[in-house]
Amino acid sequence: MASLDPMEHAKGLIEKVMETATIRSILKFNVLQALPVNGTTSIQDLSKSTNVQASLLERLLRLAAGEGFLLQTNQNEFGHTAISKAYLTPIGDFFSMSYDESMSPMFKFPEYIDARSVREEPSSPTHNPYSWAWGQEGKTSFEVVAAQPERLQAFQRGLGALARGDPITGFYDFDKLDTPEDRAILIDVGGGHGQFIGSIVAAHTKLDPSKMILQDRPETIEIARKREFLPAQVKTVAHDFFTEQPVKAARAYCLRKVTHDWSDEDVVKILKNLAGAMAKDSKLLLVDVLVPTRVDTHEGRTAAWMDIALMPVGGKERTKEMFEDVLDKAGLQLDKIYPAPHSEQAIVEASLKGR
Ligand SMILES: C[S@@+](CC[C@H](N)C(=O)[O-])C[C@H]1O[C@@H](n2cnc3c(N)ncnc32)[C@H](O)[C@@H]1O
Incomplete structure (x- = not known):
């Protein structure tokens, strides 16, 4: 050629x-x-x-x-x-949300480099290319979006469209989380509108949805309670994942597309709150893009641009080694990686270290 x-x-x-x-x-x-x-x-x-x-x-x-x-x-x-x-379907919402919340601040990144004399990757959730570009330094992207109801709706619709395209079931045995004991099966932490739990309930009919809980910021929980995706029996709770996890010893805690929004330091804080609630047999499921260590013209490019798309908010997609590092710092160990078919997503399964 x-x-x-x-x-x-x-x-x-x-x-x-x-x-x-x-x-x-x-x-x-x-x-x-x-x-x-x-x-x-x-x-x-x-x-x-x-x-x-x-x-x-x-x-x-x-x-x-x-x-x-x-x-x-x-x-x-x-x-x-x-x-x-x-583009009249949620694909248009996804494109517009990505343009406004990610492409636009990333486009200004070279300007930000000069304005803030940048020589390191952005890692603060409140002082980063996103908050700078929108004149909202001191606020997280979630706070910026939450202050504008229409923008929040568009943001969540866009994420919903993205999430619908990602495989959720068929490559991880969620049935193994079932338990006759009086304890939660699955806590979806930062679970958004509930697409993840909704898909699991639909595909794994033996799992009791009343033993599942969706947690998120209050304004997102309000939207989730409209139950566009979330089955009626699933409980919803407003919870800040930077605070102590209130539900102890669940069979599994899940963070889907959450760790990629935060720096290593913040991810370790979030993971430590979950480790503090986990029992010896609890699983932690990190569902996110798995970045290959080397990207070429055939493989890994999507993961690589998705990683850059998160740079404005101080987040990042991670390699296996990067997941191992943050898990280790939070007292957890990586047990197994389940790659989703035909996708850059994977489920990283972890548990308490030395259990
Ligand atoms: C990228 S979205 C992923 C949503 C969902 N897990 C999914 O897969 O579609 C990140 C989620 O984290 C939530 N979030 C951000 N900060 C949070 C916090 N401090 N505590 C709890 N949830 C938070 C957001 O409201 C949002 O729903």
């Missing part, structure tokens, strides 16, 4: 950024809702229905059509493609 001309490479990067920002703007203007499900419509009609200047729309839609995101039949007529229609 002929190697890419370096100037073409640079132009290709610029093109992707322009296309990405253009699609985000098109979504912001609700253009996709204004396009007919079938057929095309004129820029003038779109301008009326979206209340956006026709010449601005024309420039945005021209690039979007040129990149294959929209259909253009003549200079003035635009319609949907299968891809743009898919």
Whole structure:
């Protein structure tokens, strides 16, 4: 294969950024809702229905059509493609949430390097490229989002869309957590809206959902209680995972897509709170991306960009060795890794050290 001309490479990067920002703007203007499900419509009609200047729309839609995101039949007529229609589903929420909460602050990272004389990876949850870019230093990304109900909804919808694409069951034997004893089977710590527990309950019918608990920040628990994903019998509790875990000796504690939001130091604090509640036979399940130590053009690139996407909030995706390190510092040991099929996700199973 002929190697890419370096100037073409640079132009290709610029093109992707322009296309990405253009699609985000098109979504912001609700253009996709204004396009007919079938057929095309004129820029003038779109301008009326979206209340956006026709010449601005024309420039945005021209690039979007040129990149294959929209259909253009003549200079003035635009319609949907299968891809743009898919952005009317939660895939669009995922893209917009990623743009606003991750791409946008990461885009400003080079500016942040100068502004804060950065020479180390961001690790503070409150003073990082995200809080700096949004003028909210001193707050975590969760606090920033929680202060704006619409943004919180969009954030959670976006995460929900991402989570739906990830395999949850079929590669870990959750049935082995069952117990006749009077103790919880599973505590989903920082469990969001409950997609994880919802999928497990649906696939593992012998597990009693009333012995499962979803914990999260109060504003997220409020949304989870609408039970879009969470089965009726599962208990919900507002709990801060930086404080003592109130449910002792559960068969398993799970952190799904949680450790990747935090620095090693904070992850160790979260894990120590769980270790303090665990019994000898309790399992800790860390469900997250597993980064390979070497990434090439075929393998591991998704894990590598997901890791960078978390840099603005001071988080990171981890390799096996990095998981072993934080577990060890919290008095835990890595027992086994269960990689999810066709995905960069894995379940890292751990237990109390020397049990
Ligand atoms: C990336 S989301 C993952 C949600 C869910 N586990 C999933 O897999 O979809 C991280 C979750 O951590 C929660 N969270 C953040 N800080 C928390 C804290 N101090 N205590 C408890 N939950 C927290 C957020 O509200 C959010 O639901």
